[in-house]
Amino acid sequence: DAKTTQPNSMESNEEEPVHLPCNHSTISGTDYIHWYRQLPSQGPEYVIHGLTSNVNNRMASLAIAEDRKSSTLILHRATLRDAAVYYCILKTGANNLFFGTGTRLTVIP
Amino acid sequence: DSGVTQTPKHLITATGQRVTLRCSPRSGDLSVYWYQQSLDQGLQFLIQYYNGEERAKGNILERFSAQQFPDLHSELNLSSLELGDSALYFCASSVDPQRGSSYEQYFGPGTRLTVT
Numbered sequence: 001d002a003k004t005t006q007p008n009s010m011e012s013n014e015e016e017p018v019h020l021p022c023n024h025s026t027i028s029g030t031d032y033i034h035w036y037r038q039l040p041s042q043g044p045e046y047v048i049h050g051l052t053s054n055v056n057n058r059m060a061s062l063a064i065a066e067d068r069k070s071s072t073l074i075l076h077r078a079t080l081r082d083a084a085v086y087y088c089i090l091k092t093g094a095n096n097l098f099f100g101t102g103t104r105l106t107v108i109p
Numbered sequence: 110d111s112g113v114t115q116t117p118k119h120l121i122t123a124t125g126q127r128v129t130l131r132c133s134p135r136s137g138d139l140s141v142y143w144y145q146q147s148l149d150q151g152l153q154f155l156i157q158y159y160n161g162e163e164r165a166k167g168n169i170l171e172r173f174s175a176q177q178f179p180d181l182h183s184e185l186n187l188s189s190l191e192l193g194d195s196a197l198y199f200c201a202s203s204v205d206p207q208r209g210s211s212y213e214q215y216f217g218p219g220t221r222l223t224v225t
Contacts, residue, residue, distance in 0.1 A: 034213070038152075042218065042219075043111070043113075043199045043201075043216030043217055043218055043219050044152070044199070044201075044214075044216045045111070045216065046213035046214065046215065049213065087152075096142065096154045096157055096165050096167060097142075097144075097152075097154060097201075097214060098154060098167075099144075099151060099152035099153070099154075100151075101151060
């Protein structure tokens with residue numbers, strides 16, 4: 001399975017934007033880039049996904065590099081509720097998710 | 110609320126025993142996935158079912174098995190339990206995961222298994 005690399009942890013001040021990076025240099029042409037997050041004591045939660053173009057939804061934006069070897073999850077205004085572990089995952093034809101260690105986001109009030 | 114339900118929430122049992130975890134997918138979702146989350150291994154994919162048929166296997170031990178029933182609910186059976194099986198077990202569901210397509214998965218709240 002293609003691998004992703006994320007920083008172990010990041011901090012952000014409340015109400016400021018957060019850019020969570022992910023490197024995936026071995027991505028193949030058919031891999032989708034998915035982001036999930038896991039809040040404390042909860043199951044993972046889908047955030048956003050994309051293939052080639054940047055994507056926006058109500059939760060976040062996903063910026064994908066032109067060569068697709070990296071991507072950035074953007075939270076436009078971090079809230080305390082956004083404190084979670086964020087996982088960047090490459091999905092192949094099979095729909096299974098292979099989670100790495102993710103980035104633990106701390107939001108400072 | 111993801112729409113995926115899991116029972117029980119907590120389970121405490123002894124080594125050597127057998128337990129069954131239950132999952133009901135979101136209405137309309139045909140595919141069910143099982144994941145294990147432990148402190149040392151992180152979140153690991155175990156097995157996937159689609160409309161009653163096994164679709165994919167991950168790091169699932171031979172002591173573990175699963176099935177999906179005609180009403181689409183799924184059960185994960187764990188037998189000959191060991192201390193190392195203590196973990197959170199998550200179920201997720203998605204719509205028809207056609208190969209080449211990509212669908213988000215919706216996770217349940219998990220079952221916390223403690224083996225003593």
